[in-house]
Amino acid sequence: MSEFTVVTYDWVPEPPRGYVRDVRICWALEEAGLPYRVETTPFRDRGPEHFAHQPFGQVPWLTDGEISVFESGACLLYLGEKSAKLLPTDTKARVEAVEWLIAGLNSMEMVTVPWSIHQFSNDRQGAAWERTDGWLTTRLTHLEKVIGKRDWLAGSFSIADILMADLLRLVDRFDGLKDFPTTKAYVARATARPALIKARDEQIARFKAADAAA
Amino acid sequence: MSEFTVVTYDWVPEPPRGYVRDVRICWALEEAGLPYRVETTPFRDRGPEHFAHQPFGQVPWLTDGEISVFESGACLLYLGEKSAKLLPTDTKARVEAVEWLIAGLNSMEMVTVPWSIHQFSNDRQGAAWERTDGWLTTRLTHLEKVIGKRDWLAGSFSIADILMADLLRLVDRFDGLKDFPTTKAYVARATARPALIKARDEQIARFKAADAAA
Structure with a gap:
């Protein structure tokens, strides 16, 4: 069984909340009913490990065991191979x-x-x-x-x-x-x-919780 | 055997010559050694048939029998499935x-x-x-x-x-x-x-020949 992890920032300022591109990946995973978890990487201090996964210092990236994929479009294509609900087989x-x-x-x-x-x-x-x-x-x-x-x-x-x-x-x-x-x-x-609503609302809640923790 | 056709404009003004995106597709076909031909569609009068293949009225598009693909990136992915010289299988x-x-x-x-x-x-x-x-x-x-x-x-x-x-x-x-x-x-x-040189130079020659014919 695949173990998908979506990595996004630990916090972002107010304007992009709800629109950070991890939404796309979580939306797809929700549509396909594939289990996943969300992990975070610092927004403010982007270190070598971040750039090793995402060479432009952006988010998201997706991991599936040893495989790590960056670019939301490439993550969607990767997940498309895992479910016909995301990418037709015809x-x-x-x-x-x-x-x-x-x-x-x-x-x-x-x-x-x-x-x-x-x-x-x-x-x-x-x-x-x-x-x-x-x-x-x-x-x-x-x-x-x-x-x-x-x-x-x-x-x-x-x-x-x-x-x-x-x-x-x-x-x-x-x-x-x-x-x-x-x-x-x-x-x-x-x-x-519902899959978009869940992915978007959970992103907004996550960044809000990071405000409270700061 | 696949019969690939790359469709591009019949003419373009001087500045973009050598850079129109059919170069990408012809470059890939040359690298893979796949046979193809180039056909043209009017640059000035873009009719319903053009928009049926390319909904934004751009070029190129690629046909392979009954399949028609637009967006140079999608054409490259499509050709990648046809040759490991273009897309590794690992x-x-x-x-x-x-x-x-x-x-x-x-x-x-x-x-x-x-x-x-x-x-x-x-x-x-x-x-x-x-x-x-x-x-x-x-x-x-x-x-x-x-x-x-x-x-x-x-x-x-x-x-x-x-x-x-x-x-x-x-x-x-x-x-x-x-x-x-x-x-x-x-x-x-x-x-x-050599594959890029051939694809680019043939594009430039094609548009120059269209000047002479006009």
Whole structure:
């Protein structure tokens, strides 16, 4: 039996709480019904052991016995191999789930993360902001058409939806989906799943407990 | 026998030539010695058939009989399943190749693509530029340490190196690697491979031929 451990920070400031990427991994594990525990690594002092597991000093990473995986997208692909609830076994559906996972990580987050940083930084003017905001509108316009044709990106719920809904809920937080009702409904549908609610609420509770301990 | 087709634009303007992402797929196919052909789709008029294969209206996509895959990262993963020259079969090395591929697509390109757009747009001032440029320096500082310890990201050459070297050569084009000699040497090592040279030079020749035909 696999023994999965998800490693995240021991504490983070208020703004990213509920959005730190360990949510993606815990969400997937909850969907698949795979047992796991959460361990923490210091947010403030990131030592050699942290960089040995995650060379950019980020979180999360996932361990499964001797195997250690970093990058939330790679962790999701790894878990996909462990459960058909996360990644379909049929070739065509599997290709769809993988291409949409990668579309989330590359075509979407390449835009949504810089866009969110503009929002967090309260920097919404100038050429770079206009370019990023326009780019997001283009991407969402295309995505809206796709999502209008299906409940989930690869037909049935998969790691592609965990990734896509998670990155879109950060856009939604800054009201970036207001002109995209189909996409907004998709995010609402995904985030109503008990597995996400549990993963997110437990993350928020964990960081709050760390405040109290400090 | 698989019949791979790589689809790219019929023409692009001068600046991106040699860097359009079909290079990644052709590079991988050349490394693996898998037969393929290149087909084109209009750059100027992107119709319903284009969006049916690539919902964001980008290129490339890859077909293998009835299977059609979009996102260069997903195409590389798909081809990785076809050849151990692209993706090792040993579990630990395989996890490393996949996590580094995803690190390229997400942790690196999320920074390098906006950074390159600032460069292409000649927009190198203001808060967004400073933030992006500083973010790139941080990422490259971490990557430099990793690359100093190994020739290739997963031990032997893999799809992770195709992705990482391809995104870094765009940074190198704007001299963004000048303070990172180990990373610069890695890019030189990867781009000296005959498979990349053939894929890149054929792309440049194809777009030049389209100029002449216009």
